[in-house]
Amino acid sequence: MNIISEQTSMLTITTERLILRPLTLNDAEAAFEWTGDERVAKYMIYSTHERVETTREWLRTVKTTDTRFEFGFVRKSDNKLIGSGGIKLLDDGFWEFGYNFRFDCWGMGYATEASKAMIELVRSRYGNVKLKAECADENTASAHVIEKCGLHFVGFGEYQSYDGKKTFKAKIYESR
Numbered sequence: 001m002n003i004i005s006e007q008t009s010m011l012t013i014t015t016e017r018l019i020l021r022p023l024t025l026n027d028a029e030a031a032f033e034w035t036g037d038e039r040v041a042k043y044m045i046y047s048t049h050e051r052v053e054t055t056r057e058w059l060r061t062v063k064t065t066d067t068r069f070e071f072g073f074v075r076k077s078d079n080k081l082i083g084s085g086g087i088k089l090l091d092d093g094f095w096e097f098g099y100n101f102r103f104d105c106w107g108m109g110y111a112t113e114a115s116k117a118m119i120e121l122v123r124s125r126y127g128n129v130k131l132k133a134e135c136a137d138e139n140t141a142s143a144h145v146i147e148k149c150g151l152h153f154v155g156f157g158e159y160q161s162y163d164g165k166k167t168f169k170a171k172i173y174e175s176r
């Protein structure tokens, strides 16, 4: 993980294959490729975006602060935005991370690479913080990512989509 820009609002880091940089309104069309894909939204707390305007509205709300880092994930090889995610401080002192990627980019280790970089970033700023991550019980790929980031399963929970229409049994993971 290399820090390219350290200023919070411009926070940009790189990994072997990815650039993690702030999202902007100009990313709407590229992001809609996954926000508008029901295969990606299936276990997410947002519902599949029907129109690119919904993605634009979401992008207007995305903001990085000192306790919440939000990123677009750009693939270095073609400079394309292929996913987004973030890591944020929860009230209980844990830092929780999450991610989602364009369907045609799954299974290539990008989520693990991006998550490890976000964890390293937070630890470089704040020391050996405690980590948390949660995924739907059925979301095997996400569970693998979380485990590859070194977290361990601590129990089951539940989460609901923003619109209250979807409820998922969740697996909760924490760092030791």
Ligand SMILES: CC(C)(COP(=O)(O)OP(=O)(O)OC[C@H]1O[C@@H](n2cnc3c(N)ncnc32)[C@H](O)[C@@H]1OP(=O)(O)O)[C@@H](O)C(=O)NCCC(=O)NCCS
Binding pocket: 039, 040, 041, 043, 044, 098, 099, 100, 101, 102, 105, 106, 107, 108, 109, 110, 111, 112, 113, 134, 135, 136, 139, 140, 141, 142, 144, 145
């Ligand atoms: C979850 C997600 C981010 C994973 O991204 P990714 O870049 O494919 O993840 P990685 O390649 O780093 O790792 C995926 C791991 O899961 C495994 N995997 C992938 N699909 C799987 C499946 N259907 N069943 C079992 N394992 C699966 C991969 O083999 C890999 O594990 P391995 O390295 O031990 O072989 C991606 O599938 C996604 O965007 N899903 C939709 C959004 C989402 O669910 N986000 C998480 C919400 S908690």
